[in-house]
Amino acid sequence: MPNMFKRLIYILLLLPMACINPYEVGLDTGEQLLTVEAVLTSVPGRQEVRLTRSDTYGSVFEGLIRPVRGATVVVRDDLGDVVFLEENPEDRGSYLTPPDFATSPGRSYTLQIQTPEGKVYSSFPEKVQTVPEINSVSIETLTIPVEGEENVRSGVQLVVDVQDPIDEDNFYLWKNGPSVYILETRPDIFTPRPSDINPSRDPQPKDCCIACFRSEQVNNSGIYIANDDNFNGLNTRLVAGFVEDDGLRFVNTYRIDLRQISISQEAYRFLRLVKQQTEISGSVFDPPPANIRSNMINLEDPDEVVLGYFIAGAETTRRIYIDKSQLTFAQPRSIIPDDCREVEGAQLDPPADWNP
């Protein structure tokens, strides 16, 4: 009996030890640093410079990344030509160039910003290098195992074929451009949400429409960059993008414009460091955390930390149509039980330049 009592005491002692108190990450309020995101290229159009302010990051909600409103933003080239950017009234913090703005290879550009508080920032000059054409774009199906899950993620890796110029150092950045795909839905199994007017839970099929053309902008989750150290002057194939299969995109035909942008060595170095830091996985072989320097500088306080980078480059694009038969692995088809026109960005008519 006394033994049993002792055991009970031990068990009771173990109980409070098993409790875990959540650790609250207590951080000092972080500085609200100016963050600049801008990639201006040689393709004419309204191009964007996005200004935000960073905020404290913590284990619980700490602060919001806020747009910088009401700033004066100009882009100036090395001849002295100045382009004034207008703030997008529908997207605060986004400043747009005039509709015909394009960079010119050989010219250098600086971004100048005056914030509403009167602080003036300038970028270092960014020289625009010429960009070689993309010979072709091919695809490779990629599957990505997901830890703890049976189903793998998958998608299409975009691979460019480029003839690198021999007489110059080239630095490449690839970004996904606009894409369009045939979206197939199931209006025949449409079941509306029960309401006072229509309390039925039975399917109420719609007559239209099964197939639409859906436009979207799929941004890369990773950073796709390269320098020509290993292939200077050679023809080479490089992975330049990834489009995830969400069960809708590759059901029929998918089209994407791949953008190839020449960037400066400094911009490449910045993006490489960002790529390294964002791809840290916690392994012992990871690079140590680093302070990545922006090319923006406060003219009155040059030591102020500014985040982001102003990139000016030349751009070329290549369009690719991907048929579902080209994929070696596809995700199970997602079902949208509704008229395809109800999906955001979808329309019945194909784009005027749809030519698979």
Next chain:
Amino acid sequence: MLKLRSLGILLMLFWIASCTEENLGVTFVTTEEVLFASGDQVRLLGRVISDQDVQVQDHGFYLAEDEAFSSPQIISLGEKSGPGRFIGEVSGLKVGTIYFAKSFMELSGEMIFGNSLELSTLEPAVKSFSPEFAAVGEELIIEGRNFGEDTRVFFGDQEAQVLENTLQSKLLVRVPNPGDEAQVPIRVQVQDREVSSPTLFEYQIGTYELISTYPQEIKLYDNVFFQNGPNEFYIGLGSERRLSFINGFQKFDAASSSWESVQFPGSSRSFAFFTDRYIGGGLSQLGSNPFVFDPTFWKFESGQFIQKPDLPFLTRDALAFEFEEDLYVLGSNANSMPFFSKFNSSTESWEVLPNSPVSFGRNDVSFTYQNKAYLLSTSDASIWTFDFSLQTWEEIASFPGNLGNGRGMARIIGNKAYIGLFERTNELWELDLDTFTWTRKNPMPGLPQSVLVGHFVSGPNIYIIRVPDITLAGQYPMDLYRFDPNGI
């Protein structure tokens, strides 16, 4: 002994090994980047690099036109604590000149220089300006590059006031008085460089010269005016402030600038229709309760008023114009029904024409040019043509100006029509009848809230007389102006 010697050697080795060299540190300065270069301004970025917390007595940049920095401009930024970047700015440089820049710091009394960078100040250029047509005193924006501190702007030879210089790329200037020409290049002077606009600036022109005043101290409304030849202008009938009728006319002789009273054998009237040779209709009594119409119809011929048979219709505020000696009258009758009639001068008979697609009256203006009548509707600013031979209507243009309360002027000189001066506006526009382009002319002097009393064409000029609106109390002289459409 041997042990002592070994111990001594060991101690010596320890002593040598324990010596530490004094760490003097590494401190230097670099010239990193030319952040900004314009016509006369440069912004440079330098950096003090050190492995210790240095105290620099002075730092900054040297700037010179020669690589040897023989007579440098020194941009001194003063003391600096610790390493880090610094920015220096200098203005007042020569445009389009090569310079050399290097950073410096003074550390413990020693001047240390960074690397040298070559840079060039930029050349100014004018890309565009807007608007391309403006009046004296209006503001104009010149876009270009590298407009330095002392930039001067000239319209032809006339210097303009520079109101604002934004980022050396946008000049806000006030249009100066014109010289001798209506179209001039815009010249921008930056130091010893001069750049011109690729296109010419056009002044808003048109001058008004006050030549006479109506001989009676009255305010005349709802009157009749016409001219006999290039020098005889008749103004009369109508009413004095709508209180009493005016009998007869005042004739102005443009050659002698003199006025003379002329009797009218018919009855006084308001709101009559008229051309240079015909007068008819209108109201024979003041007031509108009820309207009392005057049916009489008169022709002015060889300096005489000749009565013709009464009108086959009653009308007030009708619009009239002539073509090949025939008279056309548009308006509404006593029952407010629209009509369009033609008086054949050879047969002296009236003919009813199909109604116009929109209603016209004396509120609207008309002129004839080549084989067409042009009518401007003040209800929607549309301009219609009536083809006399085909008797067809066509809407061809729209008036860009202010229609005020209607009752404006339309006169022809050569291939240009001058349209405007509607009630309570002083705007006047020129319409090129070959290209159908509009050009705004200088506004008429005097009160903008005025009403036309008469307008006449003589040679290259238009003679215009207006009276302040009836709602303006007080006595105002009715001034007669000579308008030169091309006057500068």
